[in-house]
Amino acid sequence: MADKMALAKAINESLRRALESDPKVLIMGEDVGKLGGVFRVTDGLQKDFGESRVIDTPLAESGIVGTAIGLALRGYRPVVEIQFDGFVFPAYDQIVTQLAKMHARSLGKVKLPVVVRIPYGGGIGAVEHHSESPESLFAHVAGLKVVSPSNASDAYWMMQQAIQSDDPVIFFEPKRRYWDKGEVNAEAIPGPLHKAQVVREGTDLTLAAYGPMVKLCQEVADAAAEEGKNLEVLDLRSVSPIDFDSIQASVEKTRRLVVVHEAPVFFGSGAEIAARITERSFYHLEAPVLRVGGYHAPYPPARLEEEYLPNLDRVLDAVDRSLAY
């Protein structure tokens, strides 16, 4: 049965289901137990599953990921929470040098089914280090998988699939969409975790996005439709691997592509997509692939973030520039 619930609640329900169905699943992080996490994503889980499975950890991110690796080596499937995007860096060493590489180092003998949940992105008026989008820093590292759902249903199912994955998955949760409600059908059969989805069909241009920017791109498509432009919106869902086949198929239909993400465009996922699509679909393109994203400047104070983040007009401007070629 499909229930309407907020994206945060969908993740909570997904974690609950994982805890119920597999005794090896553990939840770890700062304030995830009694408090239920600062965003309440793990609300009620410690009460129902106990302190041994929903673990309030010391305030040390490298320790959280490093001990999760040890637990995974022992046969557990830890799902760890990094409280905010900007706080992942103390754990970056463990993620990059150990979590990502141990499977290869062991010539395949060791598996590390660890999920690292990171609430990410801006638009919530937060202080410094609470609004960043570091997904490219993880997508660049072989051995990691990187995903980001845009809606409640995907959040539920992608979390199920991330926990079942034998590879480490960095799970970026669009924090500004935590309270957006959507239908979640817990009996549906989900598609593959790393497959993109066309969320709006169109003919004139493809907007590709993931996480918090999918909703924006749908709004852009609505606005463009009023001007007689018929845009396709592609929810990439996965940043590593990226479903280039789906992007290619869409672009070879629309012949124009704009990639939108909150992360800085410089060395961002949009750059990789532009390069790949140029290689794959060079003769189909009517315009260069354009990118809309953050600037090469530290994430600004909250009163300026609306100028930094992609918004309706900035994306529409890129759409116009693409169509003008």
Add this chain to the structure above:
Amino acid sequence: MTVESTAARTPRRSAGSKAGTTGTKRTRTTAKKDAGTEPQLVQLLTPEGKRVKNAEYDKYVAGITPEELRGLYRDMVLTRRFDAEATSLQRQGELGLWASLLGQEAAQIGSGRATREDDYVFPTYREHGVAWCRGVDPANLLGMFRGVNNGGWDPNSNNFQLYTIVIGSQTLHATGYAMGVAKDGADSAVIAYFGDGASSQGDVAESFTFSAVYNAPVVFFCQNNQWAISEPTEKQSRVPIYQRAQGFGFPGVRVDGNDVLGVLAVTRWALERARGGEGPTLVEAFTYRMGAHTTSDDPTRYRGDEERQAWEAKDPILRLRRYLEASNHADEGFFAELEAESEALGKRVREAVRAMPDPDHFAIFENAYADGHALVDEERAQFAAYQASFADEGGN
């Protein structure tokens, strides 16, 4: 002998409230030792090979037989022989690098032999003696130093994790693994190796915190070999390393790392604490890196020969030999036989390394992921096409 905080034996939930209640304000001191914190060393066997009594730790080696003592001696001799062979193989160009354990044989064999089969070991990259004790084929240790792989053994076959090169990372893995052991209700223990340099790493401090908070069954085994490449221990710590444990709420002890009997006793004690639900312990094995940091290092740039000579007099193998001879636990035949066995081991390792083939080119892509990755598949196919293009041109 041991330094234990008042909280060390209380249940973990009250540890926080009881630790550090003395409240005496420390006046500013120099970096030198304060009275009352003078390092104490557990030693059961002197450099001259004399057995000294120890009220606390004698019981952990009380029943040791002459055969077991000869076994420890044999382990140390063979480990040193293997290590020397590896250094030679590097000089001959067969290995890219070697990290010698010369001088640390007692620390590694004593602690390695203290572990039980179901215990789990998390090494750095220098624990060749511990690997020997765990039954890892010495030749397998050399694959990563030759450059044919990054770790050539199955960690779960011998409960001996792969070597970890990033300093200190493995202490957190050991702690997490120990948390899992406790969750499983198993009575085994975990031992994490690290060095004096690693003691400065945040990961080591975090592993102390996590293991203390969760009362994890883990032994932190620090081989203080006095040097982190060119930096002496004084550049890492203002207090003796074993005393760090006190602030985290668990006991720390310094043992003569060149005394295999002392190390065996202290590590058995620490592992028993872990198995008995008493949580973590820090063991500092006070030893000396007789060789260079690795074959790429030149210690003459930063330390004098006198220091090395002073430590040579404390050699771990020599002192056990003196003890074995003085107590008539080993005869000439034993030593001669061992000499022959050492040479055979050297030969076997030499031949195994020389026979190690370079990996297949496609090994680059293997095991990047457990469940596969579309980009890896695509790049593997591109690489295959590129390689095949040479064959098409009739090349070989």
